[in-house]
Structure formats: structure tokens, C-alpha cells
Amino acid sequence: MAPKQPAVYIMASAERGALYIGVTGNLKLRVWEHREDLVKGFTQRYDVKRLVWVRMPFRFSFSDKTRKAA
Numbered sequence: 001m002a003p004k005q006p007a008v009y010i011m012a013s014a015e016r017g018a019l020y021i022g023v024t025g026n027l028k029l030r031v032w033e034h035r036e037d038l039v040k041g042f043t044q045r046y047d048v049k050r051l052v053w054v055r056m057p058f059r060f061s062f063s064d065k066t067r068k069a070a
Contacts, residue, residue, distance in 0.1 A: 004025030008057065011034055018042075020048045
């Protein structure tokens with residue numbers, strides 16, 4: 001298993017559309033899951049498929065603090 005590379009990401013449905021903010025350890029897999037509608041709920045309902053922003057911090061603890069502050 002490959003080491004986790006934490007990432008905070010934002011996906012959108014379209015320009016000026018719905019936004020989804022997420023945190024993952026495997027960005028490539030997670031984006032694929034969103035685009036293939038394997039993630040049930042908000043992203044599927046609002047057709048969120050575009051990756052528009054990514055930040056890859058050095059460790060998960062930073063990601064957790066950023067997510068909790070939002």
C-alpha cells in the first residue's frame with residue numbers, strides 16, 4: 001500500500017455552481033470516485049465532478065485543523 005499523501009480539495013459542479021470541500025489521503029482515487037458517482041450524497045445529487053483547488057499539507061494534523069476551523 002502506498003503511503004498516504006494528505007490533501008484538502010475543492011470540487012465544483014460548474015462555474016458558479018455547487019462547491020464541495022473534502023480531505024483525503026489519496027486524491028487521485030477520491031476524485032475518480034466523485035467523477036464516477038461512487039460517492040452517494042451531495043456530490044452525486046449536485047453533479048460535482050470538477051477538481052478546482054488542491055492543497056497538499058505536510059501531515060494530516062494540519063488538514064484536520066483546517067477542516068475543523070471551517
